[in-house]
Amino acid sequence: MPVTVDVSSLIELAFALILVGALSGFLAGLFGIGGGAILVPVLYESFRIAGVPLDVRMPLCVGTSLAIIIPTAIRSFRAHHARGAVDMAVIRVWALPIIVGVVGGSVIARYAPERLFKIVFVAVAWSAAARLIFARDHWKFGEDLPKGPLMKAYGLIVGLLSTLMGIGGGLFSNLLMTFYGRPIHQAVATSSALAVLISIPGALGYVYAGWPAAARYPDVMALQLPFALGYVSLIGAVLVMPLSLFTAPLGVRVAHAMGKRTLEAAFGCYLFIVGGRFVISLVSGG
Template sequence: MLDIATGEAIWLAIALLAGGAVTGLLAGVFGVGGGAVAVPILYELFRILGVPEDARMPLCIGTSLAIIIPTSIRSFQAHRHRGAVDMSILKVWAVPVVLGVVAGSVIARYAPADLFKAVFIVVAGFSAIKLLFARDSWRLGLDMPGRPLMLTYGGVIGILSSLMGIGGGQLSSLFMTFYSRPIHQAVATSSGLGVIISIPGTIGYIIAGWHVAAQYPSVAALQPPLALGYVSLVGFVLFSITSVITAPMGAALAHKLDKKRLERAFGVFLVLICLRFTVSLVH
């Protein structure tokens, strides 16, 4: 059993359920898997539970990828039902994205903990800049690039997403809007990437972290049945309960609310998370 007080365990469970609700809502609104929300919440949770620093960040990322599975499926179904998903882009990206996720999982087996934080800071920071300061004139082209460049982008999205614990929605939405695709189409299409990334990513992190239970036998949060490799089953279950419920709500809101205000709010949140992980790196 975990060596924490009953009251603390209750608050942790409430935090996970609340985090899942926010994660699902953001998954629908922004077409993201919610990893940018899940990872920092899980990081604080696993810190309280005494998970060692070198295992904490990969455990957050692997758990986040598992959480993204039901969230992204529900979000994708909701957006596809509205006819907003560009399936031709997903078909081009499917193979290179999966290969990138596999490569990221291999890196996760051997990389130091600080690498995951650095990737999170860089990618989330760049996304925040786009959300807070981008103008309509920020364009790389008027149409999507050719197949070779699309395949390259797909591989990069897969690697970065698997090292950051996200469903790829932030990166692909960023990419598509830079090539003049409407934001609603970018959001809807990006929701499909979460499915492609999260399933192989979760399997990869289970394998990558298979050694960690034996390495830290006294840390209950890393032992089966509470965890499999770098995937916390407790975090997955509690997050999934509420995220699956709120993901369709977010998809509905995406077509009704002021996107600019929502994007600015999410951008501020990403800045705060970047600062949190930067402080962690420094200390």
């Protein structure tokens, strides 16, 4: 039996998504995170209201988030690159391992239970929040980023976990680069380039991963999510993208105006809050 939805609720939801686009673009420029860390929790509430089944709701949020990140990440990267803040040497080393990790994450997404996406999101977000809020300058893995296999392994992990979380990779690369003594501003700028590498193949991977869901829930997917491609909602993407493109350069300007410690603390507090939403969801089952 098809699920019915209150039209007024969906209209309110559309306006909320447009505003979220503005905020996600700003955060993409500010933190180098691609905006996914805010998009995934808000899209989750949106799809819950729309009646999307629980077992496909979280991967649909992740896939849609990755698609939305694409233009924002490109704009954010160009703004940071214009300031000369992106470490292109890191990008060259991580490019191939990250893409391999994205492919692996897309395959996992096709078969993984819905709870896995939430657990990964919370574990990584809260770990990063603790590091950013409580860390001291002497908390380091080393004086500079490693060379050889370890560096490539980091790239693989960044690509894999970012794809399962629906983020642009900034969460991990910011953490890694600051643990190896890189300035937070350089970490943020370099992360904006990683978001481009992750979001494009990641979105395509979730299109592939979501085809079985469309077959399982044809009525719901057609009624509540018209024009969805696998685990990517095109309507959600269209509503969020425009303002995110406009506000990304503003976030870049604010990031470069903030002090190192202020930027780290702000990022950490934000991650703690969004991780808490999915802890509630895991406990309540909704």
